[in-house]
Amino acid sequence: MKKYLLLFLIVAATPHAFTQQKDLTLEEIWGGAFTARTLESLKSMKDGLHYTILSKDKARNEVRIEKYAYETLELTETILVASPESDVPYFTSYSFSEDERKILLSTEEEKIFRRSKRGIYYIYNVEDKTIIRISDKKIISPSLSPDGSKVAYMFENDLYYLDLTNGSTTRITTDGEKNAIINGITDWVYEEEFGFVRAFEWNADGSVLAFLRFDEREVPEFSMDVYGEGLYPTQNRFKYPKAGEENSQVTLHLYNLQDASTRQIDLSDSYYIPRILWKHNKNELSVRTLNRAQNHLKMYTVKADMGSVSLLMEEKDKAYLDITDDLTFLEDDSFIWTSERDGYNHIYLHNPDGSLKRQLTSGPWEVTRYYGYDPGSRSIFYQSTENGSINRDVYRIGINGKNKKRLTLREGTNSADFSASFTYFINTFSSSDTPNVYTLHKASDGKKVRDILDNSALRERLKGYKTSPKEFSTIEINGYDLNMWMIKPADFDPSKTYPLFLFQYSGPGSQQVANRWWASNDYWHQMLAQQAIVVACVDGRGTGYKGRDFKKMTYLELGKYEVEDQIAVAEKLSEYPWIDADRTGIWGWSYGGFMASNCILQGNETFELAIAVAPVTSWRFYDTIYTERYMSTPQDNPNGYDDNSPLTYPAMLKGDYLLIHGSGDDNVHVQNTMRMIEELVQANKQFDWAIYPDKDHGISGENTRLQLYTKMTNFIKDNL
DSSP states (O other): OBOOOBBOOOSOOOOOSSSSOOOOHHHHHHHHHOOOOOOOOEEEEEEEEEEEEEETTTTTTTEEEEETTTTTTTTEEEEEEEEESSOOOOSSEEEEEEETEEEEEEEEEEEOOOSSSEEEEEEETTTTTOOESSSSEEEEEEEEEETEEEEEEEEEEEEEEEEEETOOEEOOOOBTTTTTTSBBOHHHHHHHHTOOOEEEOOOOOSSEEEEEEETTSSEEEEEEEESSSSSEEEEEEEOOOOSSOOOEEEEEEEEETTEEEEEEOOOTTTSSEEEEEOSSSEEEEEEHHHEEOOEEEEEEEEEETOOOOEEEEEEOOOOOEEEEEEEEEESOOOOEEEOOSSOOOEEEOTTTOOOEEEEOOOOOOOOOEEEEEETTTEEEEEEEEEEOOBBEEEEEETTTTTOOEEOSSSSSEEEEETTTTTSSEEEEEEEEEEEEEEEEEEEETTTTEEEEEHHHHHHHHEEEBBOOOEEEEEEEEETEEEEEEEEEETTTOOOOOOEEEEOOOOTTOOOOOOOOOOOHHHHHHHHHHHTTEEEEOOTTTOOSSSSSHHHTTTTTTTTTHHHHHHHHHHHHHTSSTTTTEEEEEEEEHHHHHHHHHHHHHHHHTOEEEEEEOOOOOOOGSSBBHHHHHHHOOOOTOOHHHHHOOOOGGGGGGSSEEEEEEEESSSSSSSHHHHHHHHHHHHHHOHHHHHHHHTTOOTTOOHHHHHHHHHHHHHHHHHHH
């Protein structure tokens, strides 16, 4: 009998008939009762016709890499099995070499920060089925060379490589030191804000390694108490550059494996180096740099043999520029690039010398994801908001900017996972009333090949509970039509009055009002709505997907226009006859906590309640890259920092205010909440607060979320 892929995780309980609709409970929400089934993570094979998945059998302590055909979803080969009886250790993730003859296996991984981890890693040879342990120590970010003959990695802040042909290990750098010098991976702030960890790259033939070196000796050190379970707490000390303080001095180096020489590249006019990427030409490295204000980007070409540097292209902005991975070099090293230069994020084609060849997409809408380029069909694939800023669709367009075709047709949120050859894509679709549906399509025309997985069982299960539709609309606030959703009680009666509870995030370029399936917070909002509360969310000025000017109008004034908008929203909705104007609340997490805090203070005549989870209370406490991108430095923009800080307005508190933070938050430090508490105490204001020991920015683990949301629910019940 043929074996077919079970492409999903069955999490929700089997649905059954209900005689009457039940209330959602926090225990069910945070116990996973409504978790949607999802696809296993898959990796497309080079032929574009097959993919692999990691299949786990916890009962047998077994894990397998299995190969399937896209067209049929049929298992065609088991590439690797790790079991107690085999020589292969149990692994949790894997990646192939470029030729797919070797596999990098990850074991015993432990988290460092948001993206970084260290672990024990192995190289498995697919042809002779042998396995090699890279190092006896836990290492970081191993990467196979293009021909699979070597693997580079970082250990104790130095860069190494293992030659798999003879088993020899070469130490490339020798000056690595904790909280001082880092070679080959990023420091905390680059990892958090530029979104990458591995800071080294092999050239096309594996003869040169380009890497970044971080000198963080002048960066101020931050310390966090770790309470743990022992008799004495310990301290976690790491370099964290707060706004206006010193950053790491970052330099670019090229290591030549043939003669074991290292060359430092002169990029003296750069401040940040957020991306490096080799071109098709093995001798040419592209390097992107930013000034400290992050409004002037330069892309250079570095010649590996000479060490020479030439400017390839540059962009400037009156506010700031975002860093993305939207860059593809074609065979002749012309390149595809995304930019907001015409006021919306679009796709451009540049000549090998950096000059603009043509703009490929245009219009008053945003390209939200660039999927890549298929040289066979000479087509580019992308996702966009062309059918409304709260929706997403997948498109293809020719490299000549013609023959654009919409590949997804259902209104909601569509995303795509393309095969390596761009023959197929798996479409993930959801909307506010349809949980994730997975289907296989032809990339040429979007034609559906077959259904893979849906969540009809979850939809049926939810019919047994009291829920209400998300009602999408726009609301005119301060001269702008802002996107809004609203959830009313299932038994809504317009002759009655209800309290209003706003949810928002509001950070630059963010979006909360989107036509997609529910996250855990949506279930909580549904639960609140069924307890006779109207819940609403509005994306104000400064949020994303409505063009450059709308997003960047909050530049230098974070917390000004966003707060004005949320106060105006509450006031306008309170004019509805079925809203009780004297019972208005707001909540948010992180940037949303910053907003909720400002709203209960500056909008003290409008809001009666606010919950701030892990809030920034002064941008002076937050990191350089994120904060200065939007605010410049405190030295250059002191009023922007202080005029919009909740720390400036503690005496204005009138309503009920709940502050929540994790003491182990390495991102938004608990210092923010502690300073807010002290200001409120000195203003003789009463408030509620909770600190979660050793919890990071997500405040999660075991029963933590259940306890947290129980606390917030009770606070709302008691005070709104």
